Amino acid sequence: MQKPAVVLLSGGLDSATTAAIGRSMGFRLYALSVDYGQRHRFELAAAARVAKALGVARHLVLHTDLAQLGGSALTTDLAVPKDRPMQAGGTHGMAAGIPVTYVPARNTVLLALALAYAETVAAADIFVGVNAVDYSGYPDCRPEFIRAFAQLANLATKAGVEGTHRYAIHTPLIGLSKAEIIRRGAQLGVDFGLTHSCYDPADDGVACGRCDACRLRRQGFAEAGRVDPIPYV
Amino acid sequence: MQKPAVVLLSGGLDSATTAAIGRSMGFRLYALSVDYGQRHRFELAAAARVAKALGVARHLVLHTDLAQLGGSALTTDLAVPKDRPMQAGGTHGMAAGIPVTYVPARNTVLLALALAYAETVAAADIFVGVNAVDYSGYPDCRPEFIRAFAQLANLATKAGVEGTHRYAIHTPLIGLSKAEIIRRGAQLGVDFGLTHSCYDPADDGVACGRCDACRLRRQGFAEAGRVDPIPYV
Numbered sequence: 001m002q003k004p005a006v007v008l009l010s011g012g013l014d015s016a017t018t019a020a021i022g023r024s025m026g027f028r029l030y031a032l033s034v035d036y037g038q039r040h041r042f043e044l045a046a047a048a049r050v051a052k053a054l055g056v057a058r059h060l061v062l063h064t065d066l067a068q069l070g071g072s073a074l075t076t077d078l079a080v081p082k083d084r085p086m087q088a089g090g091t092h093g094m095a096a097g098i099p100v101t102y103v104p105a106r107n108t109v110l111l112a113l114a115l116a117y118a119e120t121v122a123a124a125d126i127f128v129g130v131n132a133v134d135y136s137g138y139p140d141c142r143p144e145f146i147r148a149f150a151q152l153a154n155l156a157t158k159a160g161v162e163g164t165h166r167y168a169i170h171t172p173l174i175g176l177s178k179a180e181i182i183r184r185g186a187q188l189g190v191d192f193g194l195t196h197s198c199y200d201p202a203d204d205g206v207a208c209g210r211c212d213a214c215r216l217r218r219q220g221f222a223e224a225g226r227v228d229p230i231p232y233v
Numbered sequence: 234m235q236k237p238a239v240v241l242l243s244g245g246l247d248s249a250t251t252a253a254i255g256r257s258m259g260f261r262l263y264a265l266s267v268d269y270g271q272r273h274r275f276e277l278a279a280a281a282r283v284a285k286a287l288g289v290a291r292h293l294v295l296h297t298d299l300a301q302l303g304g305s306a307l308t309t310d311l312a313v314p315k316d317r318p319m320q321a322g323g324t325h326g327m328a329a330g331i332p333v334t335y336v337p338a339r340n341t342v343l344l345a346l347a348l349a350y351a352e353t354v355a356a357a358d359i360f361v362g363v364n365a366v367d368y369s370g371y372p373d374c375r376p377e378f379i380r381a382f383a384q385l386a387n388l389a390t391k392a393g394v395e396g397t398h399r400y401a402i403h404t405p406l407i408g409l410s411k412a413e414i415i416r417r418g419a420q421l422g423v424d425f426g427l428t429h430s431c432y433d434p435a436d437d438g439v440a441c442g443r444c445d446a447c448r449l450r451r452q453g454f455a456e457a458g459r460v461d462p463i464p465y466v
Contacts (some may be wrong), residue, residue, distance in 0.1 A: 060302075062301060066349060069293075069349050105346075108348055108349070112342040113342060116341070117337075119337035139389060144388050148384050148388050152341065152378070153341075156372060
């Protein structure tokens with residue numbers, strides 16, 4: 001019997017690669033996508049395609065209306081920034097500052113829901129595709145945040161209290177560049193044509209090519225020397 | 234200008250008293266109730282009544298379907314235990330073990346949503362009515378869990394990273410008995426007739442009187458020497 005693991009699946013290439021890594025480690029995957037009112041909801045359709053291609057045991061979509069809170073360009077009609085400069089000097093990621101696409105406490109909410117799911121399927125392992133290299137500067141993608149969450153998980157839960165198991169939060173991408181993630185995903189057979197990254201797609205779901213997510217993705221494929229199979233506006 | 238604070242408001246007497254304490258400390262209250270598919274949904278109506286009576290700045294009800302996860306008598310058709318013994322020897326709370334009314338990772342999810350709300354209203358203070366004395370034995374009501382969440386909050390958020398403020402998780406009831414909570418609430422003018430505690434009410438919302446929540450409540454009123462204004466089946 002394979003050990004169960006919960007994986008947060010957004011439909012982007014990072015989470016698809018993370019799920020493929022979890023599968024390659026021998027876990028039976030319970031995928032969780034969260035419909036939080038994001039305007040790039042095409043990613044939920046992408047998550048379903050990726051979950052199917054990976055042969056997960058179950059794909060759960062939970063609705064949590066963070067859009068009611070406001071405060072982010074991803075959940076309101078604030079403009080999504082386009083053509084932001086990358087960091088200078090050969091480093092990765094976007095230029096300084098936390099952008100308006102930051103969704104308040106998003107990863108805390110997503111991991112809390114993943115923990116609830118993990119408890120109900122008796123999984124001690126949670127996979128999340130956060131990345132602290134080619135990222136947009138969100139606070140809740142950093143290793144110290146992940147460590148604090150693992151500590152919380154063991155205090156928050158029945159298993160943590162009864163000592164049956166300790167939770168591990170796996171972040172296999174946290175130290176990789178986007179190009180390295182793409183190479184790793186390709187090795188594991190991830191079909192990037194199924195994934196969706198854009199924060200601000202056209203009405204038919206086609207990626208804008210200019211938001212942070214598109215720019216990081218395109219630069220990643222270029223650096224990896226591979227062709228991005230999805231179309232852009 | 235009063236400082237803003239988020240308060241988790243379930244509609245029970247603990248959260249009503251917690252909110253009244255927050256108000257008495259001079260905070261402008263942003264109340265948050267979560268519709269997580271609980272079967273005792275009468276508490277959401279109670280939360281609205283309490284919010285109105287307290288004059289909160291805003292009462293937000295967020296839908297998060299934890300019932301889809303299963304795993305708890307509060308969100309599925311598992312039977313809610315009745316007439317469970319209290320702890321022996323003059324100590325408070327229910328007898329040993331985490332009961333089936335435990336909702337997986339519930340307080341982690343609730344606090345994560347409260348943190349998201351706090352970020353959007355620029356509140357550094359979050360009030361939650363957890364109690365580690367007269368409680369049902371849930372792991373996520375303990376002081377060490379609350380401390381771990383505060384630590385997480387400061388790593389998870391824009392404010393925590395940019396150093397504009399540090400989050401405080403206020404748990405004014407954590408060391409009080411139910412009788413002490415009732416006395417404190419009464420001093421602050423809480424109308425307990427507006428509150429709802431039962432895990433398994435009749436179809437018309439009338440409390441069963443026999444689940445853990447009802448038993449703790451009734452014993453609390455008895456010990457406080459006060460009359461519980463709500464009806465029971």
